[in-house]
Amino acid sequence: MEMEQLVNLTIDNKQVQVAKGTTILKAAASIGIKIPTLCYYELKGQGIENKPGCCRVCVVEVEGKGNLAPACATNVSEGMVVKTHSLKVVNARRTVVELMLSDHPASCLTCAKSGKCELQTLAQELGIRDITFKGEQSTYRKDLSPAIIRDVNKCIMCRRCETVCNKLQTVGALSAVNRGFMAVVATAFEQDLAKSPCVMCGQCVQACPVGALAEVDHTRQVINALNDPKKTVVVQTAPAVRVAIGEEFGLTPGTRVTGKMAAALRRIGFDYVFDTDFAADLTIMEEGTEMLGRIDKYMKGDKSVKLPIMTSCCPGWVNFFETYYPDMLDIPSTAKSPMQMFGAVAKSYWVEKLGIKREDMVVVSIMPCVAKKFECQRDEFKTDGNPDVDYSLTTRELAELIKQFNIDFNSLPDEDFDNPLGASTGAAVIFGATGGVIEAATRTAYELFTGKTLEKVDFNELRGMDGVREATVDFNGTPIHIGIAHGLGNARKLLDKVKEGKEFFHAIEVMACPGGCVGGAGQPYHHGDFTKVERRFAAIYEEDKDKPLRKSHENPYIQQLYKEYLGEPCGEKSHHLLHTHYFDKSDKVEFVKE
Amino acid sequence: MAKVKLDDNKIQKIKDICAAHGNKAGEAINILHEVQNTFGYLPAEVQELIAEQIHVSAAHIYGIVTFYSFFTMLPKGEHPISVCLGTACYVRGSEKILDEFKRQLGINIGETTPDGKFSINCLRCVGACGLAPVALIGDKVYGRITTDQVKDILAEYQN
Structure with missing residues (x-):
């Protein structure tokens, strides 16, 4: 084995030994010295690193070198002597930040990222009390898509959004355009985001260190609905929210606050505190049945049946394949996402139970997601113009709502969800992590396919954080090949393999965000600290373990719903309420001659 | 992307230029140069066609066109x-x-x-x-x- 070459250097008078090729930034971090950064953004373990070295905030002094060096983009060398906070360094950093502030709108008081803005934090940490430079201000227009708001006057050209849009997601909606003072990150021809190939995954929002990119805020509409006496307001929460929202209240990433969250929602005034997890169990019934049906036909030699079946829970992923793989629209499961299944059930089954009109019910979803805002506005999820899900809030927006209602989150008692649409199994919880949907489907499909009881419900071979994973699950002698991808760039790799006929899968799960929904764009900002996402990921599986029931088909309320209302999975009523179809959106990227 | 109003000859010419450069993403600047020399300017639809031919996003091509002052999206006068x-x-x-x-x-x-x-x-x-x-x-x-x-x-x- 080749020996790793080691380099010795000194950082702030401390000796450090690191591997050759390490940056000064990482060498410093290894001995607990945190050099401030701004344009630097890393999704560790996901192969994503943005280090254009352009903001110059991380500059350090290297003895013997005339110029200051950007720590994020300078490799260590033997005998290097680095100072991270000499007067020269601190002054340069301050000047750099002051220059950035000189043309940055001073709208911190009302900015969506205030308190979470990395530029604001830096200005505070550097003790900047006034800006000595006076300059021109940019005057770009605001761009509002159904899910994302771009206010590029606040853009600091760190390129983090550009990197996630192009490298992580391979969507290519954003690029740096123009030059000099006019330079900004924008779409092709600076058209609206909604007209670009943007899939609204929102990873640019998660990556943006300032307020240039944010989700469209729907909290006001929700508050209005809550205060409308004619409306019955129902809330549903996605699995990944309960392992992340605690961070907004100072709790450690991965703290499970399911009970407190339910309590908070009840105090906010929702009439029914339900759970998207219920609908996740329902999704497994539908998608699992569809999957087994297709596999069964395929095995019997029916050439018309399409495999692999692909999951369809993730709205960013749905937008992605509608845009980039229009020739594969018949491959994804027709099952609606759990959020939309919940909305469809709430506005049919539940309104009937309550004896109210559909129009008098408002369904609010709390999602770790930005793209869900778009999904609930899709025309196919409306009946006579009335949407199945009225508003979708991000995890961050719910935290804001809790604060607006002056609820002391941390001192809340643990409460349960309401029944029946709040009951769920462990299989539903793991929808929040990459690999979870397919594991949940496997737990149910195994029993339906083999007719045997699954003793070991943990499928460790399906879990993990690798971008593309493949596993074979033994269905009592029948090998079932499963593919998993998270991050749309990884999905593209997997899909291209399938398209070229290089590999065969029975089923594929795709999540648009790295880590799955735990790393969703609507989650608390992780600022490039991917260990936060990993801790949420671990918490999801702990939550699953603690559930008394861990297979979707064992959920008694799901069984009741089929018995009382739906009939059979994939039956006529289920098909009408719980399944959807997809649209060719390739005209957003393909050159079409008139 | 928008449906475009380029005639077949123009489309073929642009495709030929891209192909002469191996349809390589790294040749974007050279391709834009040649196309602009041929047609006088680089309207949006031309950029979209080039982007598709060399497998990069239109945003990327637009980024190049707006960075270099040599490139223009407006036709020059007679x-x-x-x-x-x-x-x-x-x-x-x-x-x-x-x-x-x-x-x-x-x-x-x-x-x-x-x-x-x-x-x-x-x-x-x-x-x-x-x-x-x-x-x-x-x-x-x-x-x-x-x-x-x-x-x-x-x-x-x-x-």
């Missing part, structure tokens, strides 16, 4: 005017000449008159510093011009 703003011309008042062209035609730098006749650009040094200030209309060089002459120069091209 008679492109270039005013030299190099040092020698500048100190001899070429900026005033430029202003007079702008005033006479009612357009700014980088723009084209509505009738498509004239467009204005500036450049740095044509190597005729002895004639400063210098302006070019098409390939014709006009030296030692004064603001009073601008109107007459334009009149030469009015028919």
Whole structure:
């Protein structure tokens, strides 16, 4: 084995030994010295690193070198002597930040990222009390898509959004355009985001260190609905929210606050505190049945049946394949996402139970997601113009709502969800992590396919954080090949393999965000600290373990719903309420001659 | 992306240029150069076609086109005017000449008159510093011009 070459250097008078090729930034971090950064953004373990070295905030002094060096983009060398906070360094950093502030709108008081803005934090940490430079201000227009708001006057050209849009997601909606003072990150021809190939995954929002990119805020509409006496307001929460929202209240990433969250929602005034997890169990019934049906036909030699079946829970992923793989629209499961299944059930089954009109019910979803805002506005999820899900809030927006209602989150008692649409199994919880949907489907499909009881419900071979994973699950002698991808760039790799006929899968799960929904764009900002996402990921599986029931088909309320209302999975009523179809959106990227 | 109004010949020509460069993403700048030389400018639909041919996003191509001042998304006029703003011309008042062209035609730098006749650009040094200030209309060089002459120069091209 080749020996790793080691380099010795000194950082702030401390000796450090690191591997050759390490940056000064990482060498410093290894001995607990945190050099401030701004344009630097890393999704560790996901192969994503943005280090254009352009903001110059991380500059350090290297003895013997005339110029200051950007720590994020300078490799260590033997005998290097680095100072991270000499007067020269601190002054340069301050000047750099002051220059950035000189043309940055001073709208911190009302900015969506205030308190979470990395530029604001830096200005505070550097003790900047006034800006000595006076300059021109940019005057770009605001761009509002159904899910994302771009206010590029606040853009600091760190390129983090550009990197996630192009490298992580391979969507290519954003690029740096123009030059000099006019330079900004924008779409092709600076058209609206909604007209670009943007899939609204929102990873640019998660990556943006300032307020240039944010989700469209729907909290006001929700508050209005809550205060409308004619409306019955129902809330549903996605699995990944309960392992992340605690961070907004100072709790450690991965703290499970399911009970407190339910309590908070009840105090906010929702009439029914339900759970998207219920609908996740329902999704497994539908998608699992569809999957087994297709596999069964395929095995019997029916050439018309399409495999692999692909999951369809993730709205960013749905937008992605509608845009980039229009020739594969018949491959994804027709099952609606759990959020939309919940909305469809709430506005049919539940309104009937309550004896109210559909129009008098408002369904609010709390999602770790930005793209869900778009999904609930899709025309196919409306009946006579009335949407199945009225508003979708991000995890961050719910935290804001809790604060607006002056609820002391941390001192809340643990409460349960309401029944029946709040009951769920462990299989539903793991929808929040990459690999979870397919594991949940496997737990149910195994029993339906083999007719045997699954003793070991943990499928460790399906879990993990690798971008593309493949596993074979033994269905009592029948090998079932499963593919998993998270991050749309990884999905593209997997899909291209399938398209070229290089590999065969029975089923594929795709999540648009790295880590799955735990790393969703609507989650608390992780600022490039991917260990936060990993801790949420671990918490999801702990939550699953603690559930008394861990297979979707064992959920008694799901069984009741089929018995009382739906009939059979994939039956006529289920098909009408719980399944959807997809649209060719390739005209957003393909050159079409008139 | 928008449906485009390019004729088949133009589409084929652009495809040929991309193919001559191996349809490689790394050749984007060379391809844009050649396409602009052929068609005079790079409208959105042309950029989209190039993006598709070399497998990059249209946003990426637009980023290149807007970064380099050489590239233009506006068609040049029938008679492109270039005013030299190099040092020698500048100190001899070429900026005033430029202003007079702008005033006479009612357009700014980088723009084209509505009738498509004239467009204005500036450049740095044509190597005729002895004639400063210098302006070019098409390939014709006009030296030692004064603001009073601008109107007459334009009149030469009015028919």
